[in-house]
Amino acid sequence: MNPPTAFRRGALLALCLCATEALADARLEARRHFRNGMSLIEQKNFDEGIAELEAAYAIKPHPSVLYNIARAYQDAGRLDEALDAYKRYLASNPPDATNVQAQVTRLEATRQAAQAEAPEPGAQPGTAGSATGLPMPPPPPTSIQAQQQLATLMERLEKAVARAESMSAQPQAPQQPAATPGPTTVSSSGGGESGDTSGDQGLVPYEERVVTASRRAQSSLEAPNATTVITAEDIRLSGATTLPELLRRVPGADVMAMGVGSANVSLRGFNQRLANKVLVLVDGRTEYQDFLGLTVWAGLPIGLEEIDRIEVIRGPGSALYGANAMLGVINIITQAPGTGRRARFGAMAGGGNTVQGSFVSHGQNGGLRYRASAAYRQEDKWSRDYESGRPDFALQGPADPDLGQRGARANLSTVYTFQEGQAIGVSGGVHRYLTEIYPLGLLRNYYIDGLGAYAKADVELGAVKLKAFWNHLSGDAGPQYEAIGQRSLGIQVASNVFNGEALYARGFELAGEHQVNIGVEGRLKRVAFTYLDDLREEFHAAAFVQDDWRIVQPLRLIVSYRVDRHPLLDKGNPGIAQSPRLSAVFQPIEGHAFRASVATAFREPTFLESYTRLPVPVPGVNGVSLLTTGNRTLRPERLNALELGWRGESPRLGLDWDVALYQNTVKDLIALSPVQSLPAGESYDSGTGSYLLGRSMFTNEAAIYTARGVEAGINVSPIDGLGVKASAAYQHISSDLPDEGQCGTCSQTPAFRLFGGVTYRTRTDLEFGIEAAFTTSTTWVEREPSASDPTRVDLIANNLPAYTVVNARVGYTVVKDFVSVALQGSQLGGGHAEHPFGNRIERRVFANLTVTP
Amino acid sequence: MKRALPFLAFTLASLLSGGCDAPDVVPTADGRQNTRSARIEGNLVVQSRARGNAIVFLYDAANPPPPAGSGRPLAFTVVTAEELFGASLGDTSPGPFTAPFALSLVEPGRYLLRGFIDADTCRSVPQPCHVSDFNPWYSVTAEPNAGDVGGGAVDPLTSATRILEITTDADGWPQPLTGVSVSFADSATVPFDRPAFQTADPREFAASTTPTKLLTLTPQVLTGAVDQRPPGFWVQLADANKDGVPDDANGDGKPDIAWPRVIVRKLAEGVPGYVDDTDHDRDGQPDAVVLAAGLVPDPLLVALLDEQGKPRPQPVFVPQLLVAIRAQALDARDPAAPTPLATVPPGRYSVTLLQSTGQTWRLPNELDPALAEAVGLPGVASQAFVLEVR
Numbered sequence A: 001m002n003p004p005t006a007f008r009r010g011a012l013l014a015l016c017l018c019a020t021e022a023l024a025d026a027r028l029e030a031r032r033h034f035r036n037g038m039s040l041i042e043q044k045n046f047d048e049g050i051a052e053l054e055a056a057y058a059i060k061p062h063p064s065v066l067y068n069i070a071r072a073y074q075d076a077g078r079l080d081e082a083l084d085a086y087k088r089y090l091a092s093n094p095p096d097a098t099n100v101q102a103q104v105t106r107l108e109a110t111r112q113a114a115q116a117e118a119p120e121p122g123a124q125p126g127t128a129g130s131a132t133g134l135p136m137p138p139p140p141p142t143s144i145q146a147q148q149q150l151a152t153l154m155e156r157l158e159k160a161v162a163r164a165e166s167m168s169a170q171p172q173a174p175q176q177p178a179a180t181p182g183p184t185t186v187s188s189s190g191g192g193e194s195g196d197t198s199g200d201q202g203l204v205p206y207e208e209r210v211v212t213a214s215r216r217a218q219s220s221l222e223a224p225n226a227t228t229v230i231t232a233e234d235i236r237l238s239g240a241t242t243l244p245e246l247l248r249r250v251p252g253a254d255v256m257a258m259g260v261g262s263a264n265v266s267l268r269g270f271n272q273r274l275a276n277k278v279l280v281l282v283d284g285r286t287e288y289q290d291f292l293g294l295t296v297w298a299g300l301p302i303g304l305e306e307i308d309r310i311e312v313i314r315g316p317g318s319a320l321y322g323a324n325a326m327l328g329v330i331n332i333i334t335q336a337p338g339t340g341r342r343a344r345f346g347a348m349a350g351g352g353n354t355v356q357g358s359f360v361s362h363g364q365n366g367g368l369r370y371r372a373s374a375a376y377r378q379e380d381k382w383s384r385d386y387e388s389g390r391p392d393f394a395l396q397g398p399a400d401p402d403l404g405q406r407g408a409r410a411n412l413s414t415v416y417t418f419q420e421g422q423a424i425g426v427s428g429g430v431h432r433y434l435t436e437i438y439p440l441g442l443l444r445n446y447y448i449d450g451l452g453a454y455a456k457a458d459v460e461l462g463a464v465k466l467k468a469f470w471n472h473l474s475g476d477a478g479p480q481y482e483a484i485g486q487r488s489l490g491i492q493v494a495s496n497v498f499n500g501e502a503l504y505a506r507g508f509e510l511a512g513e514h515q516v517n518i519g520v521e522g523r524l525k526r527v528a529f530t531y532l533d534d535l536r537e538e539f540h541a542a543a544f545v546q547d548d549w550r551i552v553q554p555l556r557l558i559v560s561y562r563v564d565r566h567p568l569l570d571k572g573n574p575g576i577a578q579s580p581r582l583s584a585v586f587q588p589i590e591g592h593a594f595r596a597s598v599a600t601a602f603r604e605p606t607f608l609e610s611y612t613r614l615p616v617p618v619p620g621v622n623g624v625s626l627l628t629t630g631n632r633t634l635r636p637e638r639l640n641a642l643e644l645g646w647r648g649e650s651p652r653l654g655l656d657w658d659v660a661l662y663q664n665t666v667k668d669l670i671a672l673s674p675v676q677s678l679p680a681g682e683s684y685d686s687g688t689g690s691y692l693l694g695r696s697m698f699t700n701e702a703a704i705y706t707a708r709g710v711e712a713g714i715n716v717s718p719i720d721g722l723g724v725k726a727s728a729a730y731q732h733i734s735s736d737l738p739d740e741g742q743c744g745t746c747s748q749t750p751a752f753r754l755f756g757g758v759t760y761r762t763r764t765d766l767e768f769g770i771e772a773a774f775t776t777s778t779t780w781v782e783r784e785p786s787a788s789d790p791t792r793v794d795l796i797a798n799n800l801p802a803y804t805v806v807n808a809r810v811g812y813t814v815v816k817d818f819v820s821v822a823l824q825g826s827q828l829g830g831g832h833a834e835h836p837f838g839n840r841i842e843r844r845v846f847a848n849l850t851v852t853p
Numbered sequence B: 001m002k003r004a005l006p007f008l009a010f011t012l013a014s015l016l017s018g019g020c021d022a023p024d025v026v027p028t029a030d031g032r033q034n035t036r037s038a039r040i041e042g043n044l045v046v047q048s049r050a051r052g053n054a055i056v057f058l059y060d061a062a063n064p065p066p067p068a069g070s071g072r073p074l075a076f077t078v079v080t081a082e083e084l085f086g087a088s089l090g091d092t093s094p095g096p097f098t099a100p101f102a103l104s105l106v107e108p109g110r111y112l113l114r115g116f117i118d119a120d121t122c123r124s125v126p127q128p129c130h131v132s133d134f135n136p137w138y139s140v141t142a143e144p145n146a147g148d149v150g151g152g153a154v155d156p157l158t159s160a161t162r163i164l165e166i167t168t169d170a171d172g173w174p175q176p177l178t179g180v181s182v183s184f185a186d187s188a189t190v191p192f193d194r195p196a197f198q199t200a201d202p203r204e205f206a207a208s209t210t211p212t213k214l215l216t217l218t219p220q221v222l223t224g225a226v227d228q229r230p231p232g233f234w235v236q237l238a239d240a241n242k243d244g245v246p247d248d249a250n251g252d253g254k255p256d257i258a259w260p261r262v263i264v265r266k267l268a269e270g271v272p273g274y275v276d277d278t279d280h281d282r283d284g285q286p287d288a289v290v291l292a293a294g295l296v297p298d299p300l301l302v303a304l305l306d307e308q309g310k311p312r313p314q315p316v317f318v319p320q321l322l323v324a325i326r327a328q329a330l331d332a333r334d335p336a337a338p339t340p341l342a343t344v345p346p347g348r349y350s351v352t353l354l355q356s357t358g359q360t361w362r363l364p365n366e367l368d369p370a371l372a373e374a375v376g377l378p379g380v381a382s383q384a385f386v387l388e389v390r
Helices: A003-019 A028-044 A047-060 A065-075 A079-089 A097-116 A144-168 A232-238 A245-251 A608-613 B005-020 B082-089 B297-305 B369-375
Strands: A224-231 A253-257 A263-267 A278-282 A306-315 A326-334 A346-348 A353-363 A368-380 A393-395 A403-419 A422-437 A448-462 A462-480 A481-483 A493-511 A513-529 A536-551 A555-570 A573-586 A591-601 A611-618 A622-631 A637-650 A656-668 A668-674 A688-702 A704-716 A723-735 A752-762 A768-777 A778-785 A793-800 A804-813 A819-825 A844-851 B038-047 B054-061 B077-078 B095-105 B109-119 B149-152 B164-166 B177-189 B197-199 B212-219 B233-237 B258-259 B261-266 B291-293 B317-319 B322-332 B347-354 B360-363 B387-389
Touching: A028 A047, A028 A065, A047 A065, A047 A656, A065 A079, A079 A097, A079 B095, A097 A513, A224 A245, A224 A637, A224 A656, A224 B347, A232 A768, A245 A253, A245 A306, A245 A804, A263 A278, A326 A422, A326 A481, A403 A668, A513 A608, A536 A608, A536 B095, A536 B233, A536 B369, A555 B054, A591 A688, A608 A688, A611 A688, A656 B317, A768 B360, B038 B054, B038 B082, B038 B109, B038 B149, B054 B082, B054 B095, B077 B095, B082 B095, B109 B177, B212 B347, B261 B322, B297 B317
Parallel strands: A278 A326, A622 A688, B038 B177
Antiparallel strands: A224 A306, A253 A263, A306 A326, A346 A353, A346 A844, A353 A368, A368 A403, A393 A481, A403 A422, A422 A448, A448 A462, A462 A493, A493 A513, A513 A536, A536 A555, A555 A573, A573 A591, A591 A637, A611 A622, A637 A656, A656 A704, A668 A688, A704 A723, A723 A752, A752 A768, A768 A804, A778 A793, A804 A819, A819 A844, B038 B095, B054 B077, B054 B109, B109 B149, B109 B164, B149 B177, B197 B212, B212 B322, B233 B258, B233 B317, B261 B291, B261 B347, B291 B322, B347 B360, B347 B387
């Protein structure tokens, strides 16, 4: 770019930035306005305060803000405006509508009474009432029902006030929101971690709330783990078109894109082909595929347009979630049924022959709310490994060698609320998709052409929550390319998981305030996979308990313990895995939380690791195979973690930050052993008609790895018009291996990861977003048949240079609340690969059209 | 809306410029994506009553297998008996039977194909017999035995071995060879077991002081997992021009012994097992150090000549061989023109006996009790013999 061009583009950008009143990160900015407003109201500056609240509401509507506006008007004695605000609040259909309606009725009665007793002209308002200047209290209820409603309301208000006071070390801090009777308990789908509480729908408006860290809704300040929340607004402004792309902003996240639909995501290192140490949930339902031990990101039955937020718990989560939540938990929370527009159509097209169409609809009929969605997407690979028509390799599986991913999906999620605290949710979905995956060892790029389906039911009965779901995956999974003439691998897979769990939550007082969660869970897994020696079935059971104990005002201890029963953990026999966690959260001053945590976590062996019997053809020697076998006596991978963290916020400055230091000790990693010779009598495999070069078996590594790192993330919205997100992570992994050069896991982890993003949103019609993620170089040690003797398997070190991923988006609202368009640039940083065997990633541009009639 | 128009125009232009390109082909670090190779494929044609898997070996034409050379296969493939004989697997019909075969990822070059039916002779022949017992990982199981049916890619008119060449096109892409026929017939049934042998002579050979080391070889009968029952050593006079008159290339007035042949080759040091040393001087250049060796002819001529001193018309079995190993080392990288070395490299040497059928036997081998148990083979003490040159 020559200087004049750069100048012109910079000037154009500046013109755009200055053209209109702008909004920054909506939550931070709304929170800033809200806090300022509440402070002004507390100082009796009602007009200015209410204006601030209105500004907050305009930026990011929150029912509780309307309630607080109504309260402010009421306190100011302006009953007409108060009634209007209450009615606006009621229009949001809050769960406490009955109580608020009673309040409205009383206010209307008060107003009528005041009008009836209006003073003679010239009299001062209020002088006929109390000396405080407030309006007259409402008349006594005239019915038993009304009395009960009032008593209920008062009880709720008192509790809310007490709760809000306990959350703040400074009593003079804005307490008013605590009096909000906003929606706090009604579940969209039942489970505590299942999206029952929208990110800002807690007691305190615009407070960042999470449900994943403790399996219940809480402020992110109270979370015992390092937590990152990606909101729907983040998603929309980011320019990212896939879930893994979004996760690059999470401090400590390793996102390794292999293909357009294939990515491996880990947290705090240990990433690999078939990343298997992070538990991915969608509304509390696992998306971890047990047969291989991976998350098929392109196979998730949801689209970005359906997501309310993503909560990422960095650090061990086995104490609550059990197996596979070893390095963290990613909980994708979809929009609660009935909380969105009646219809939303989306279309996207662009580079790589990308075509996407989506439809989302929300609705409500009495106590029944629903969300229905359908979508289709296809996109070409970034690059192909082989040309067509080669004399040595031929395409297998999908007919179109350019196709990277394709999928059609549909979902329906419903919730029926019987009364407050009692609801039932039923949801289900299906996804027919094709994507790439990259297995282990000598295997390279695979396709999976499958059908995913799920059904889920949530029941909320006050303190008890029940959840059951079924996950299904079936289809073909095999190499995309095979040497012509070489024996083909079997490709069929069918996996079914049935899960049931019950959660009980209760609070009580005993030497402090306790919030106890108790849960039990059972899971049946059935996997038929041509790579396994037979149809396999496992039943897992688990129980957990967590006590969140507020000992004194600023200090809380969170004690968690979970025990999982696994059918193979005791040397091939049923055994248990225990996952304790102890965390302390210290909040000496408002907006600052210091946490310390010690925890353990584990990953259970997958079906592949336990039961595989797979003769893998040796390239170039068609009569020879390398036998890969499972091992039923594997120990689970274990992690012991120490973590210190500081989470803070400065609402007045529009600032959030989080810093974490950790040390993870990992042992018993499961990996393929070196090739071992087989006895002469076992050298011929009659099933494949080939001779077995040897056997490589899944084994527990003897090495112990120590990962130490620091992560820092900051979100700032200092002024209207600008939102900045930045994060940095440093990590070093060492092992007790005598030669550091033998530690492939150490060299495969990037030392530094940096992320920076800027968003800008005008109040009227323009949106800008750009973000960049930098990852330092790595060295991947991978198995490769020897060039001179293909029957010998060598370990080859592949250097992977540092790379930067840049995504950007420009959005324009053509017709407010009706039509918007956007231009998204993906991977603008230029060509690179994120794994030695991955696609050569190239930049692409997409156009987006959204219509919400 | 006015501002939307240029925005939409820009969007459309961006899409039109980049939206429809097919992805480039960019090989990853995977080695196979960065090499260019082709394949050889065709059909096996079997006319035989034997039943078993067909093993097809790919050899470098410049380095053919015994008896023409000492080459080892570059690759091989297996066509299972089920695939080859189909419904006739359970009978003894002679065929012909056909089945496709392929050798994948073959780089440009000149090749020849050999193979055999790894027959289960116990189906039709009373004991002693062989089950299908080929195993490529051990020298003692990697060659055909009596009853196996030989084959190869040959010229259909002359029966001469066919040289198969993978060529490249103008862009450098190798061209596949298709329609190749590999024939097997009962007429090529392997008549004997391999020349398994043993020796009771001392291992030591002080090359600096002893000009010639003599070894007496006797047949070694093996049973069990490795079943070899050599009736003796199949000895044959040289008659290169097939005129019925034995050759006398060295002009000593005695007919030359053509088969069997003896190879004494240096073994690698410091590695497990018995692996040929391909770089004995550690200069990075492959080499093949052998010692000059041959059969002592006089005891054999007694069996090969009749009472009148005339050659017998057929080869004969002899109960033992006397091998003379000279204190002369050669670099045999080019087997046709071995280069004498100034000194005899000390170390361990193997002794290989090569008979006219192309079958071989080598001492030491995996039946060495120190190795056998670990690989599931029966240990035989005599098979641990190694010539130790000082």
